[in-house]
Amino acid sequence: xxxxxxxRALSRPERVTEATRERVSEAVRVTGYTLNQSARSLRLxxxxxILVALPDIGNPFFSTILDAIEREAARRGxxxxxxxxxxxxxxxxxxxxxxxxxxxxxxxxxGSIDRAQLEALTRxxxxxxxxxACEAIADAPFHTVRTxxxxxxxxxxxxxxxxxxxxxGHIKGPAGNVLTAEREAGFLAALCSAGAEIRAEWVLHxxxxxxxxxxxxxxxxxxxxxxTAIFATNDEAAxxxxxxxxxxxxxxxxxxxVIGFDDLGIAEHFLPPLTTMRQPREALGRLAAEALIDLxxxxxxxxxxxxxxxxxxxxxxxxxxxxxxx
Amino acid sequence: xxxxxxxRALSRPERVTEATRERVSEAVRVTGYTLNQSARSLRLxxxxxILVALPDIGNPFFSTILDAIEREAARRGxxxxxxxxxxxxxxxxxxxxxxxxxxxxxxxxxGSIDRAQLEALTRxxxxxxxxxACEAIADAPFHTVRTxxxxxxxxxxxxxxxxxxxxxGHIKGPAGNVLTAEREAGFLAALCSAGAEIRAEWVLHxxxxxxxxxxxxxxxxxxxxxxTAIFATNDEAAxxxxxxxxxxxxxxxxxxxVIGFDDLGIAEHFLPPLTTMRQPREALGRLAAEALIDLxxxxxxxxxxxxxxxxxxxxxxxxxxxxxxx
Numbered sequence: 001x002x003x004x005x006x007x008r009a010l011s012r013p014e015r016v017t018e019a020t021r022e023r024v025s026e027a028v029r030v031t032g033y034t035l036n037q038s039a040r041s042l043r044l045x046x047x048x049x050i051l052v053a054l055p056d057i058g059n060p061f062f063s064t065i066l067d068a069i070e071r072e073a074a075r076r077g078x079x080x081x082x083x084x085x086x087x088x089x090x091x092x093x094x095x096x097x098x099x100x101x102x103x104x105x106x107x108x109x110x111g112s113i114d115r116a117q118l119e120a121l122t123r124x125x126x127x128x129x130x131x132x133a134c135e136a137i138a139d140a141p142f143h144t145v146r147t148x149x150x151x152x153x154x155x156x157x158x159x160x161x162x163x164x165x166x167x168x169g170h171i172k173g174p175a176g177n178v179l180t181a182e183r184e185a186g187f188l189a190a191l192c193s194a195g196a197e198i199r200a201e202w203v204l205h206x207x208x209x210x211x212x213x214x215x216x217x218x219x220x221x222x223x224x225x226x227x228t229a230i231f232a233t234n235d236e237a238a239x240x241x242x243x244x245x246x247x248x249x250x251x252x253x254x255x256x257x258v259i260g261f262d263d264l265g266i267a268e269h270f271l272p273p274l275t276t277m278r279q280p281r282e283a284l285g286r287l288a289a290e291a292l293i294d295l296x297x298x299x300x301x302x303x304x305x306x307x308x309x310x311x312x313x314x315x316x317x318x319x320x321x322x323x324x325x326x
Numbered sequence: 327x328x329x330x331x332x333x334r335a336l337s338r339p340e341r342v343t344e345a346t347r348e349r350v351s352e353a354v355r356v357t358g359y360t361l362n363q364s365a366r367s368l369r370l371x372x373x374x375x376i377l378v379a380l381p382d383i384g385n386p387f388f389s390t391i392l393d394a395i396e397r398e399a400a401r402r403g404x405x406x407x408x409x410x411x412x413x414x415x416x417x418x419x420x421x422x423x424x425x426x427x428x429x430x431x432x433x434x435x436x437g438s439i440d441r442a443q444l445e446a447l448t449r450x451x452x453x454x455x456x457x458x459a460c461e462a463i464a465d466a467p468f469h470t471v472r473t474x475x476x477x478x479x480x481x482x483x484x485x486x487x488x489x490x491x492x493x494x495g496h497i498k499g500p501a502g503n504v505l506t507a508e509r510e511a512g513f514l515a516a517l518c519s520a521g522a523e524i525r526a527e528w529v530l531h532x533x534x535x536x537x538x539x540x541x542x543x544x545x546x547x548x549x550x551x552x553x554t555a556i557f558a559t560n561d562e563a564a565x566x567x568x569x570x571x572x573x574x575x576x577x578x579x580x581x582x583x584v585i586g587f588d589d590l591g592i593a594e595h596f597l598p599p600l601t602t603m604r605q606p607r608e609a610l611g612r613l614a615a616e617a618l619i620d621l622x623x624x625x626x627x628x629x630x631x632x633x634x635x636x637x638x639x640x641x642x643x644x645x646x647x648x649x650x651x652x
Contacts, residue, residue, distance in 0.1 A: 063389035
């Protein structure tokens with residue numbers, strides 16, 4: 001048999017006869033031939049690998065998205081490389097994966113990287129297939145998969161308004177993050193359209209961790225006049241906040257209602273069970289991986305930026321209730 | 327300049343003069359030369375990449391270890407590929423990464439893979455550098471990095487005994503997992519040596535998730551005679567258990583003490599804050615990555631199996647207290 005026939009039998013078995021397939025399989029068994037992916041990557045310019053850039057693998061919000069990404073990638077025969085906390089102003093390590101042909105495309109889950117950095121990454125000689133997931137960069141010339149954060153934040157705040165709260169505070173996310181801005185905007189929009197009071201001191205500096213939520217609680221506890229309900233930028237901040245006010249004897253939801261954002265696994269098992277906006281993390285990860293691999297395998301000419309927007313769902317549990325009569 | 331000199335200037339810059347380094351750097355700039363990692367991997371038989379096999383990226387216990395692994399690998403210039411939930415009886419996908427030269431070594435965090443599977447993986451033609459982390463396979467001919475689970479479980483149970491409990495139950499981990507067996511053994515050893523009652527119905531089937539803990543709680547609630555304290559196989563099971571008994575009006579620790587295992591981030595923010603055995607996750611991840619890369623870069627002859635054992639620490643918080651007087 002010619003080299004071309006053997007190669008065809010291995011890479012496109014449907015193109016050869018069954019007899020040829022069997023002879024080649026037998027030879028593979030006898031000689032112990034194995035595929036050298038490095039050689040294959042060099043020839044095909046494909047590593048069958050995607051790179052996922054995350055702000056924090058240790059955070060369960062991202063790790064469950066990564067879980068879904070990995071499953072979808074495995075289904076399509078792709079490996080998953082992870083780059084954690086890469087941003088910090090330096091995207092060179094990311095670029096290196098592509099310059100060295102170790103990855104075929106990038107799935108970006110980090111809201112702290114800015115548009116200029118993204119555009120630099122996608123410029124030649126890299127010009128890599130890219131999916132931006134988890135945040136919206138306005139009018140981005142990239143494919144994005146995200147949830148509508150501003151709208152979901154508005155829904156969360158409206159839930160508190162509907163319960164009868166009029167003194168509502170917010171724990172903000174980390175400074176400079178797109179999600180922080182979008183969720184705060186949704187919060188303010190809901191208060192505005194309801195004609196509710198917006199008080200600067202009730203908009204608390206926070207972050208995405210439980211410790212950040214606890215810190216926001218200590219700031220809030222020092223206020224002369226306190227809100228009766230809080231919309232927290234995510235579940236971790238909500239949990240840290242509830243836990244910290246408990247140390248001062250304030251019970252959620254009796255003394256203060258708190259709604260989170262994400263619906264982490266802990267939310268339904270926390271005491272009290274946490275009311276939150278459920279993010280479709282599994283769908284988000286799967287869709288992002290799917291879109292990226294389609295992009296990698298598709299014709300470069302077809303790369304017209306597309307925006308996928310998934311919606312969130314209000315999950316009402318025990319951490320929100322009507323305000324106590326004053 | 328000869329090809330050899332250029333190659334040396336790029337790969338071992340300390341071996342050439344500064345003038346040569348500068349001339350080569352300038353040529354790189356002018357020509358836009360980039361390193362092709364596929365070609366380099368093919369030549370060096372090295373992918374500068376390690377593969378981490380996990381049972382569940384979505385579980386914060388593993389994701390924080392992965393975080394530490396990724397940081398150490400990045401520091402040494404290695405990328406990290408993740409393989410999630412691979413085991414399920416099929417290690418072929420793992421083997422493929424090595425047969426195709428996409429990874430240089432394997433770091434295994436999954437306690438559900440058995441010794442025969444491991445030995446098959448490390449046999450030729452794979453014969454890959456391997457570190458088994460997070461569990462002990464008795465007398466394993468592999469490098470292992472782990473915590474002493476049986477001893478830590480004994481310590482956890484002794485804490486409950488010291489508080490005055492004599493009716494102590496256990497929520498077991500998933501069946502067939504090494505960790506499950508070790509932690510149950512430590513639990514039984516502590517009860518035995520204290521001469522405390524061991525009652526089969528107080529050893530509850532559980533698992534590593536919050537839902538598993540909740541299920542164990544429902545089993546326990548149906549018992550005629552209940553324990554006054556529980557050692558849970560991990561923090562997630564402990565949290566699910568505490569949350570579920572609260573629905574039946576049982577308050578932890580007033581009505582039942584619960585100690586967990588791991589010290590996840592949520593443990594100190596849970597209500598009540600969780601008493602637990604802290605696992606050195608960050609050290610474990612870092613040490614495992616370090617050992618694996620040493621193994622990859624070291625001489626094959628020096629691969630005498632080594633066992634690193636890290637110790638756990640009792641963290642006393644609010645979920646354990648003396649039993650109520652009967």
